[in-house]
Amino acid sequence: MLTRIALTFSMLVASGLPLASAQTATPSTPAARTVTAASGEVSALAVEISGAVKGRLIDCPAQLKLSTGSVCLYSQNVLPALRTLIRSKVATRAVGAWKTDPADKASSLLLRTGNATISVLLARLSAQETLVILSPLQTQTQAAATRPAMPAGIVKGEPYVLDTDLKGLVTVANLGSGSYRLTSGSTVLTLSSGKRTATLGSGTVELANPAVSDGRNLLIPLNSLRSLGCTLTTAQAGVAVSCGTASATIRPIVF
Structure with a gap:
């Protein structure tokens, strides 16, 4: 895919369509960038x-x-x-x-x-x-003088992942009324948008930050995946997430 992207980007430049200016500084890793x-x-x-x-x-x-x-x-x-x-x-x-x-x-x-x-x-x-x-x-x-727009309830500077980015790792089901069920193997985490208290199996767990939903997208705090037994490791292209036998590299989004 990278080859196709590079070729397509060259075509974009050749087409004369407006492009953002190239970066001149070396970017930090997505998980830690400010x-x-x-x-x-x-x-x-x-x-x-x-x-x-x-x-x-x-x-x-x-x-x-x-x-x-x-x-x-x-x-x-x-x-x-x-x-x-x-x-x-x-x-x-x-x-x-x-x-x-x-x-x-x-x-x-x-x-x-x-x-x-x-x-x-x-x-x-x-x-x-x-x-x-x-x-x-x-x-x-x-x-720098602009106030960043972010969904209500988001904690600024904290990494989040979209529910769609967890495909193949965690099964996310919308239960309605702002509640969602996250399943990894036999572990089930049920959380509600805007609330830190979640249900883990037959007990409860306090999340560091609440998940946030706008009714269409679900933004899940990256660290909450640990409650499902997933491991998180910083990688060059984002964060390597392993849940059971499945693993993938995800790019968190930070506001």
């Missing part, structure tokens, strides 16, 4: 768009040299459908209309949320696969 206000806006927007397009957060390949704070999503969807879904989701935050290359292999849209300007890029990887790139266009100095 976000600016602008990247906080990007993180919040990525959660919204991920829910709308059923996308999966992935680590942005280093060879793309995106600006600090950029977020990448992988979606099994076609460009026309993504343009419609995203445009409907962002509504009045869009600045102008989508710009698309003649071959319809890439599209870009500028958004303004709070005091941040964000670039949304769509790059076709295959007939049914698309890379979505969200990048802040402000400098960190300009963005």
Whole structure:
């Protein structure tokens, strides 16, 4: 996939679509990075768009040299459908209309949320696969004065994962009324949005931070996975999560 992404990004540059400026500093690892206000806006927007397009957060390949704070999503969807879904989701935050290359292999849209300007890029990887790139266009100095937008109940600076990022690791079931059941093997954790107290098997457990749901997306505190017996290890591309016999590297999202 990395080769396809690199080739697609080269095509994006050649198409003349607006790109965020390349980063000049070496980024810290996703699990420990400190976000600016602008990247906080990007993180919040990525959660919204991920829910709308059923996308999966992935680590942005280093060879793309995106600006600090950029977020990448992988979606099994076609460009026309993504343009419609995203445009409907962002509504009045869009600045102008989508710009698309003649071959319809890439599209870009500028958004303004709070005091941040964000670039949304769509790059076709295959007939049914698309890379979505969200990048802040402000400098960190300009963005520092901006208050980051984040879902209510989120603890700033703490790592979260989306329920969709846990596929293959943990089974997440929506029980309704803000309650969710997380299952790993024979271990079951039932939690409620906005509440630290959760049910673990026949007992209770106090989470360090509550999970947060906006009715569509579920943001789960990364450390709460330990209650399911999962192990967390810092990795170069994020955090390696092992639950039973399953393991995967996940990129946490930090506001």
